[in-house]
Structure formats: C-alpha cells, structure tokens
Amino acid sequence: MKRKTTVLATTLLVAFTIGVQAQISGLAEDLQIIFDRLGQDVVPNLQTASVMNHELGSAELGDFPRMYFSFSAGGTVAPGVLEFTQDEDSYDWNNFYLLDQLLTEASLNDDDVRDITDNYAPYPSLRVGYGVGLAGGYELSLQAGVVPQAVADIAGQEALTASLTTIGTRLRKVLVRQDRGVPAISAGIGYVYSNIDFGYDLAELEPLELADDGDPLTLKGNAVFATTTQSFGFDVRASSRFIRVVYPFLGFSAYYQMSDYEAGIKNFAGQVGDSDETQPAVQPYASQEFD
16 A cells, blocks of 8 residues: 555656646747747847947048047837737747746736837937047047946846947048038948847746646746847948038948847756755747848
8 A cells, every 4th residue: 555655646746747847848938939039029120229329420520630529329219029928829839827927027017018018119329439530531430338237236136137338430531521512521431349138037036836736936047138239331421510510411321230149048947846856948049140
C-alpha cells in the first residue's frame, strides 16, 4: 500500500511539474511573438528619430572663427504598439492567461500606459550640437544626445536599466554664399550612430497565478531590448537670412540606415511557491536586421 501511495505521489508530482513547465513554455512562446512584432513596429520609427535635428537650419555658417552651439528637442509620433496584446484572438496565443497577468504586473495594462502604447508611440529626439566654419567654405558639426541610467533611478524604476546614446557628425561645403536676392546653398555628408539599451529584472514583479490555481509563479530572468542604428547620408540646403536672426530654409536629405535589433529574456524560468527548484523554459529571443 505504501509503495502504491509513493508511486501515486510521484506521478502527481511529475504531472504537476510537466503542467507548470508547459505553462511557462507557452508564456515564453507568446513573448517570442511580442518580441518579433515589436521589432517590426518600433525599429523603423527609431530610425527616423535617430536622424532628426541632425542638420543646421542655416545653409551657411561662415569661415572660422564662426561657430555655433545648439540644443534641440523634438520627436516623432507613430501608430501605437502592443495593441495586439489586448485581444486574446489577435494571435494564436499559447498562454494568454499568464501573458495578460505579466503585462498587468509590468504596468503595461494601465489605462494611461495603454493610451500611449495602443494609440500613439512617441519617439523623442534630444541633442546638443557644436559647429565650426573651416577654411575654403567647409563646415564641420558634431551632435550628441545621452540619457543616462540616472533617469530610470530618479523615476523609481529600480528593476529597469536604460541607456540611450546618439552621436553624429556632418561635413558640408558652402556652394553659394548668400548675396542680395541670392540664398546660400550648401551640400554635405553625415553619419549618425544611435543606440538604445533597456533591461528589466522579472524577479521584481509580483508572482503570477497559475491557471490551475496552484501556488503563485515567480518569474526569473532579465528582459532585454536593444537597437543599434547607423545612418549614412547627404543633404542639400538653401537658406536666406531674414530680419537678421531668422533663417527660412529649404532642404533635402537622404540617408541609408542599417539597424540591428534584439529582444528577449535571458535565463527565463519560473519558481512555484516557496520551492527552491525552478522550472526552465524556452528562452524567448528575437533578432532582426533592417536596412
């Protein structure tokens, strides 16, 4: 009788372990869907934001020692992302029950957050710039924008790591200097490097409830999101000074961009209740290249 009881307990334990692992693996496959879709939605807009505010409005700065310092802030607004995660029928989800809980615990189901993620997604651009006129009508400019980890710390997001870096340079030649009735015209080439890197420790989230109403499930792993964009291009610009400090301008720019995108969860696993054992799962990971 004792042997039968032991066999039965072992069978139930194995069945429970398989059931829990299947739920975690299903959640991992759903996260894979999100990461793949997120790259397709986000990266093209990040490419646009990376080259914003890269050119000086005036087509002519002037020979050395003429120079400028600038600060620019702007951005683009694109159609929302993650809207598809609200609809259980939008994809062939494997475990929408756990996925929806995970999004809730990560504050991605909050009404204010959903208003942004589902309807419009802002992509900010923040730069400081310096430019100097060289000999022979050439002009060189540098731009940089850095958002350090301290911003996430100030916001009280201890589980979040974040860094944003943008560095660009541009060399142009003044083809026509401004004269009475004649606008200044210049042409130049430029390069911009942009990197965004986010990380989030899933262990900081509240435990999730399993579908079988068992002990709560604590997720393990570090969610990562990173993109790197390199932009090469040229532009032509015409401007004319108006009322001494106003420079209406007209310009054309063309850039070729290469982007690497990766998102996933490293060491993804789940711990049930107070158990010391963790249930490993499929590691959700997406990697895409955009030209």
